[in-house]
Amino acid sequence: MIENQDNLENPENQDGGDDSRIVRINIEEQMKTAYIDYSMSVIVGRALPDVRDGLKPVHRRVLFGMKELGNGSNKPYKKSARIVGEVMGKYHPHGDASIYDTIVRLAQHWSMRYPMVDGQGNFGSVDGDMPAAMRYTEIRLQKIAEALLEDLDKDTVDFTLNFDDTLEEPTVLPTRIPNLLVNGAAGIAVGMATNIMPHNLSEVVDACVAVIDNRDLSIDDIIKHVKAPDFPTGGVIYGYEGVKQGFETGRGRVVVRGRINVETSKAGRERLVIYELPYQINKAVLHQKIAQLVNDKIIEGISDVRDESDRDGMRLVIDLKREAIANVVINQLFKYSELQTSYGINNVALVKGRPRILNIKELLTEFIDFRHEVVVRRTNFELREAEKRAHILAGYLIALDHLDEVISLIRNSRSPDEAKEGLITNFQLSEIQAKAILELRLQRLTGMERDKIREEYESIMKLIAHLKDILSNESLRFQIIKEELEDVKKRFGDERKTEIQYLASEMRIEDIIAEEDVVITISHLGYIKRTSAYDFRQQKRGGRGAIGGKTRDEDYIEHLFVASTHHTMLFFTEKGRCFWLKVYEIPEGEKQGKGRAIQNLINLPPEDKIRAIIDIKDLSDSEFINNHYILLCTQRGIIKKTLLEEFSRPRQNGVNAITINDGDRLLDVKLTDGSSEVMMALRSGRAIRFPEDAVRDTGRGAIGVRGIEVDNEHDEVVGMICAKKDDDAHTVLVVSERGFGKRTGIEEYRVTNRGGKGVKTINITEKTGRLIAIMNVTEKDDLMITCKSGITIRMAVRDVREAGRATQGVRLIRLDDNDSIAAIARLDEQEEQVDLVEEGMVQEAVIIDPETLSADDLAGETPADEEGEAEKDEPTTE
Numbered sequence: 032m033i034e035n036q037d038n039l040e041n042p043e044n045q046d047g048g049d050d051s052r053i054v055r056i057n058i059e060e061q062m063k064t065a066y067i068d069y070s071m072s073v074i075v076g077r078a079l080p081d082v083r084d085g086l087k088p089v090h091r092r093v094l095f096g097m098k099e100l101g102n103g104s105n106k107p108y109k110k111s112a113r114i115v116g117e118v119m120g121k122y123h124p125h126g127d128a129s130i131y132d133t134i135v136r137l138a139q140h141w142s143m144r145y146p147m148v149d150g151q152g153n154f155g156s157v158d159g160d161m162p163a164a165m166r167y168t169e170i171r172l173q174k175i176a177e178a179l180l181e182d183l184d185k186d187t188v189d190f191t192l193n194f195d196d197t198l199e200e201p202t203v204l205p206t207r208i209p210n211l212l213v214n215g216a217a218g219i220a221v222g223m224a225t226n227i228m229p230h231n232l233s234e235v236v237d238a239c240v241a242v243i244d245n246r247d248l249s250i251d252d253i254i255k256h257v258k259a260p261d262f263p264t265g266g267v268i269y270g271y272e273g274v275k276q277g278f279e280t281g282r283g284r285v286v287v288r289g290r291i292n293v294e295t296s297k298a299g300r301e302r303l304v305i306y307e308l309p310y311q312i313n314k315a316v317l318h319q320k321i322a323q324l325v326n327d328k329i330i331e332g333i334s335d336v337r338d339e340s341d342r343d344g345m346r347l348v349i350d351l352k353r354e355a356i357a358n359v360v361i362n363q364l365f366k367y368s369e370l371q372t373s374y375g376i377n378n379v380a381l382v383k384g385r386p387r388i389l390n391i392k393e394l395l396t397e398f399i400d401f402r403h404e405v406v407v408r409r410t411n412f413e414l415r416e417a418e419k420r421a422h423i424l425a426g427y428l429i430a431l432d433h434l435d436e437v438i439s440l441i442r443n444s445r446s447p448d449e450a451k452e453g454l455i456t457n458f459q460l461s462e463i464q465a466k467a468i469l470e471l472r473l474q475r476l477t478g479m480e481r482d483k484i485r486e487e488y489e490s491i492m493k494l495i496a497h498l499k500d501i502l503s504n505e506s507l508r509f510q511i512i513k514e515e516l517e518d519v520k521k522r523f524g525d526e527r528k529t530e531i532q533y534l535a536s537e538m539r540i541e542d543i544i545a546e547e548d549v550v551i552t553i554s555h556l557g558y559i560k561r562t563s564a565y566d567f568r569q570q571k572r573g574g575r576g577a578i579g580g581k582t583r584d585e586d587y588i589e590h591l592f593v594a595s596t597h598h599t600m601l602f603f604t605e606k607g608r609c610f611w612l613k614v615y616e617i618p619e620g621e622k623q624g625k626g627r628a629i630q631n632l633i634n635l636p637p638e639d640k641i642r643a644i645i646d647i648k649d650l651s652d653s654e655f656i657n658n659h660y661i662l663l664c665t666q667r668g669i670i671k672k673t674l675l676e677e678f679s680r681p682r683q684n685g686v687n688a689i690t691i692n693d694g695d696r697l698l699d700v701k702l703t704d705g706s707s708e709v710m711m712a713l714r715s716g717r718a719i720r721f722p723e724d725a726v727r728d729t730g731r732g733a734i735g736v737r738g739i740e741v742d743n744e745h746d747e748v749v750g751m752i753c754a755k756k757d758d759d760a761h762t763v764l765v766v767s768e769r770g771f772g773k774r775t776g777i778e779e780y781r782v783t784n785r786g787g788k789g790v791k792t793i794n795i796t797e798k799t800g801r802l803i804a805i806m807n808v809t810e811k812d813d814l815m816i817t818c819k820s821g822i823t824i825r826m827a828v829r830d831v832r833e834a835g836r837a838t839q840g841v842r843l844i845r846l847d848d849n850d851s852i853a854a855i856a857r858l859d860e861q862e863e864q865v866d867l868v869e870e871g872m873v874q875e876a877v878i879i880d881p882e883t884l885s886a887d888d889l890a891g892e893t894p895a896d897e898e899g900e901a902e903k904d905e906p907t908t909e
Contacts (some may be wrong), residue, residue, distance in 0.1 A: 070221035076646075078220035080227070082389065083401040084179060084204040085211025088220065089133045091204055092122040094147065097172050098180050106170035108151050115165055124194045132167045133520050140168060142311070144214050144229035144263045145523065147176040157264070157308070157345070158315035158462040175523045179712045186412040188404045196562055205405045207519050209398045211380060212257075223386055225379035226286065228260035228277075229310075229565060235395075235525035236516045238888070242510050244397050250279050250392055256530060257391060260285060260376075265307035265528040269371065272534070277376030281388040287529070289370045293357045296350075299355050303364075305347040309372040318347060320368050330363045332356070402512045407502065414498040417491050419463075424488040426464025427471065430692065431481050434460060437468065473886055544596050544615045550856075551592040551600070551617060551814070553629065553641050560626030561617045562591055566666040591817050591856040594646040601645040602633065603663070603676060606697035607689040609731075610635065611681035614646075634684050643700035650679045660703050660728060662687060664738055666747040670785065671735030672728045675702070676849040699751045707753040710763065711739045712805040715746045718763075718836075719789035720780040723753065737786040750805040760835060761807040765793045766816075766843065768851045769800035771842030774808065774833045794839040804855045812857050816844055819853045828857075 040448060082086050086094070094120040099161040099739065102109050115130045123130055136142050138150030141157045147807070152168035155161060162168065172180075187205035192198070208576045215229035238256035240538060258272045268274060269286045277283025290307035308314060324330045332355030333723055339346040348639050351360060365371040382397060389397070430437045440457065444450035474480060501507050549561040594600060594614050604612040610633040618627045629635055643663075659675040668751070671689050678686070689697060703723060712718040720740045726736060754761055754777055768770040773793070780790060791804055808814070810829040816825045824844050832841060 038720060047761065050277055056614050062874045074220040074223065075381060078218035079223075079225055079379060079381050079386055080216040080218070081203055082211060082382050082387075082394065082397045083215060084206045085209070085214060085380075085696060086179075086204065087216070089123055089129060090137065090147075091120075092118050092200065093130065093133055093137065094172070094176055094180060094204065095183075096122060097148075097170075098177075098183070102171050102646045104149065104172050105173045106171060108128075108171050111168045111170050112164040114170060115428070121198055122193050122200050127165070134165075134170060136160045141264050145172055145175050145208075145259060146174075147179070149173045159311070159313040159374075164428060175208065176524070177206050178519060179343065180202045181205065181207055182405065182409050185409045187408045189569055195523060203401075205409075207402070207515050208523070209239060209395070210231070211398070212394055215260075216380070220386075224377060225786045226375055226377040227380070228374065228617060229262060229374055231261035231525070231527050233520050234261070234527070236520040236524065238391075239395055239399060239516055240513050242392070243334065243399060243513055245261070246396075248392070250390065251392055253395070256279055258527075260335070260529065261527050262310040262529045264310050264312075265530075266290060266309050267530045269532050270534045271531060273376070277378070278391040281378040281390045281393075283376040284373055285376060286371060288372045288532075290530075291361055291364075291370075295731060300353065301351045301355070303349040303351065303357065303361065305349070305370065306345050308345070310374065312369050312372060313385060314340070314345065314347060317369050318719075321349065321364065324363075324367050329367055330360065331361050331871060344578075356391075360679060372432050388488045401514075403508060406511055410498050410508075414495065414502070417495050417498060419783065421488065421491045421495060422461070423467045424491065426460050426467055427459055427475075428488060428842070429460060429464075430454075430468045430471070431476075431484065433475065440688050441469070454683065519856055532858070535677055546595055546597045548593055549596055549617075549619075550615065551594060551614070551644070552626065552817070553591075553644075554625065557629045557635070557640055558626040559617060559619030559623060559629045559632065559641075559694075561596075561614065562620060573663055584680065591815050591854045592644045592646070592816075593822075593856060598649075599647045599650055599681075601647060601661075601700075602629075602641050603643040603645070603688055603700045604639045604685075605642040605698075606636075606639045607663075607691045607697050608635075608639065608685045608686060609678055609688040610685040623695065643695045645700055645702050647702070650681070657706060660701050661688070662701045662707050662726070662751070662753060663697060663735065664699050664748060664751045665689075665691065665695045665735070665743075666698045667692070667737040668711065668737055668741045668748055669735045670709070670711070670726055670738030670751075671733060672703075672705075672723070672726045673731055673733075674728055677731050687731055690732055692734065698748050701751060703753045706756070708756055708777075708782065709785075710752045710754065710777075710805065710807075711748055711789070712750050712765065712802060713739065713741065713746050713789065714749050714801045714803075715742075715804050716791055716793045716795040717789040718765075718780060718792035718805065719785070719787050720777070720782055721785040721787075725785045726811060740786060740788045742788070749802050752805055752807045754807045760809045762809070763792070763836075764804075764806050764808045764814075764828070765800040765802060766833065766852060767795070767801065767840070767857055768803040768805045769798065770816075770844040770846045770852060771840045772827070772843055773800040774831050774836060775879060776833065779805070779836045791837050794837055796839060799839050800851065804850055806857055807854065809859055814843075815856045816852060816858075817854045818850050820847070820850045822850075 046757065074087055079884040080088070084091065093114070097114055100109065100114065100117050102114065111131060111134055114134065115127050119125070119127055119409065135150075135154050136149055138146055138148040138154045140146050149171050150168060151170070153160075153163035154168060154615040165345050185199060189201040189202045191202050193200050197411070197429045212230045212235050213232050215227045217226050218224065230437075232385060234257045238253050241253065241256055244837050254275065257266050258276070259271065267288045269288050273284035273286065275283070277285065284410050287309040287310075289305050289309055292303055292304045292306060294302050296302060303319075308317065315338075318336060319334050321330070321333070323481060325333045325336065333349055334351040334352050334353050335348075335351075337348050339348050349360070349364075351357060361783060378394065379386055380389060380394075381387075382389070386569070387566055420906060436457070437454065437792060440453045441450045444453055449464045451462070454460050455462060460468070501511065548564040550563050553557065555560045573753050592600075596615045598614050600612050600614055600617075604610070614632055616632065618632075620626050629641060630637065635641070645661065648655075653676075654680045656676040657674065661675055661678060663673070664670045669692070671750060673688070678688070688700075691697060705723060705725045708720060710724070711725050711898055717739075721738075726738075728736070738751075739748065751764065754763075758777070763777050764774050775792070783789075792805070793799070794799055808828045810827075813826050814828055814831075815823060826843070831843065834840060846852070
């Protein structure tokens with residue numbers, strides 16, 4: 032305790048003198064209070080940024096002071112000393128060095144991802160050189176900084192008194208840019224610190240828009256937009272786990288490496304060229320450190336280190352000895368020097384005046400909420416101003432409607448006050464309106480000017496209605512925020528500078544495999560490959576086609592399928608087995624190449640072969656796999672349905688999908704949702720249509736039930752389709768082995784029970800050959816037709832005309848006498864034609880002129896004799 036000893040010993044002295052003013056306090060409590068006050072002053076007033084505009088007070092005051100001084104991006108430069116004096120004298124009562132250091136950092140392109148100050152003169156260098164004194168350098172605002180200050184004069188943010196209560200300064204800037212994430216921040220307060228990494232503006236804007244569209248967006252979804260920090264000096268982020276942890280929790284660790292090229296000199300010696308450094312690394316210090324490591328023999332194999340940097344860019348050159356291995360030296364540099372540096376992510380910022388640790392979603396949400404508040408306040412301000420102007424214009428219109436009386440009243444008034452009172456009394460005007468009329472210039476009374484006043488009034492009333500609509504409609508306000516963010520991205524957005532390099536332990540193959548559609552082909556002898564779908568150009572009906580794969584004389588393309596590289600393929604064999612394979616695991620081959628034996632990719636027995644392929648996007652999606660079915664049919668007309676979930680656990684040796692009877696084999700497999708209609712077609716030209724629910728679902732080991740009756744040993748099922756009920760967009764396409772085909776509406780096939788003989792679907796003749804394929808298509812689809820000779824043609828479905836089910840169709844592709852169609856595949860979306868006519872790669876298309884076709888070719892749609900068809904339509908019970 033602190034107290035006056037004299038007062039304790041001589042109570043009489045307590046009644047007089049200065050000693051009576053001594054107050055007893057507890058020194059421990061006093062120290063606590065004073066230190067807490069000091070701590071909060073440092074935390075709030077100096078070291079930590081505000082989550083809304085991402086600025087500390089000194090940065091905010093510098094930008095505001097430059098705006099107040101008219102130091103905009105389109106104005107001449109002003110001396111830095113003048114800005115420092117302005118900011119120090121009006122808003123920031125601290126040393127001039129702290130203000131100038133702030134200005135210098137805001138102007139350094141290697142310190143700020145998006146510099147806020149446009150500097151002219153010496154502002155230091157990445158080598159750590161000191162900037163010139165403030166009296167020598169000149170500055171002005173960058174355009175992007177003006178986006179932070181935009182709408183400041185529209186009551187968008189609160190103002191507070193400056194240090195001596197003579198001026199006002201903003202408590203936060205109404206920024207249109209998510210500046211805290213974009214430029215980051217670093218600071219050491221009392222008992223806490225912050226270290227927020229800079230990010231790419233385009234990515235952050237995309238993330239903001241995504242969060243506005245879906246407030247429940249997960250952090251994993253946000254990471255798809257904001258991939259990682261993006262440093263102004265570029266470099267390579269080495270490892271992603273710490274970055275992801277920082278996004279999820281607000282705390283993490285990011286490892287950054289410089290970029291190095293390996294060059295070979297004219298003498299044949301290798302050298303390393305460092306052209307990008309980790310963030311905030313001093314190049315001169317790094318140069319000195321590498322030289323020291325060489326002198327201390329910690330790193331061997333280096334003969335010389337020199338700095339060849341110039342105005343064209345950074346170039347720190349390391350010459351290697353002849354026996355040195357470049358990769359070994361590079362790894363030693365990463366290990367022993369600052370060429371690899373780690374940064375601690377610590378996202379601490381002020382939220383409503385209190386320090387908080389924030390994850391990536393909270394940072395974005397706080398900015399979006401602030402932008403919403405700014406838009407509301409700005410709209411309210413503009414509405415007030417518009418209503419004030421509309422009020423005055425309404426007074427003008429009243430005066431113009433009674434112009435002679437108004438002029439007479441003003442002329443006969445003895446004073447302005449009397450004229451004002453007369454206007455208020457006689458024309459029911461407000462005092463503001465009356466004053467405005469008295470101040471109206473005589474030239475506004477001309478006819479043209481009066482029309483302008485009326486037009487302005489109508490325009491401002493529309494503006495008032497629009498502003499009220501904004502205030503009453505939250506979705507419209509968020510749409511405005513999105514539009515302003517997109518404008519910011521368009522004006523200031525750029526590409527990433529920092530590359531992301533995943534570690535082997537955290538890398539997913541899908542992350543490095545480009546997602547694209549590929550054509551998967553499997554030959555009759557079991558060779559498989561994938562080729563980009565763009566390698567096959569679209570041709571007209573009747574073309575000769577292009578070479579889709581070189582095969583042996585006895586081999587031909589049997590299956591052709593289109594899928595995404597990130598999907599999983601389910602392969603079903605003719606003996607009823609199912610195997611799994613990721614699309615990207617299928618070897619990529621040239622269009623003419625035969626591919627790779629499928630036995631090298633999956634454990635397929637030599638006597639078995641692939642009969643059907645199913646493309647699944649994600650086998651881990653429980654909702655999807657428990658609501659979809661695998662529908663299987665055999666050549667002898669057996670059909671079976673099994674839940675997709677039973678095929679969701681891949682096994683190296685495959686699983687049994689269906690039990691096949693002797694003399695039968697699996698023919699086709701479809702993925703359904705359980706509510707489709709099934710059609711099965713026979714080689715003899717008959718087809719049946721029945722509802723899918725007529726087939727109950729069974730386990731993988733079941734045999735199945737009869738789908739269509741097969742009359743004799745020479746007939747067999749050629750295909751199966753599953754169509755949605757009442758689907759008018761799809762038609763049934765049938766193709767014969769000699770290249771004839773047609774489309775028919777599914778409604779022409781009446782629904783019957785499964786197990787029947789079916790009805791005629793194509794008129795089979797010697798010219799058409801037997802039926803080879805049936806599929807459901809739309810006019811937006813493309814077809815890829817492969818012949819046994821290896822010729823492939825891609826054509827639009829819309830080029831195949833619709834015809835009745837009992838006709839023979841039209842010629843789709845002209846075949847040689849000894850050739851026939853081997854496989855047909857449907858491309859779900861019609862893709863842009865890509866010409867790849869190159870010597871020895873693609874055979875030129877020969878388009879058939881209708882005038883050169885024979886009468887039989889042109890006829891094409893001769894109705895068949897349907898006598899006796901009624902008997903065939905009758906279903907057969909099992």
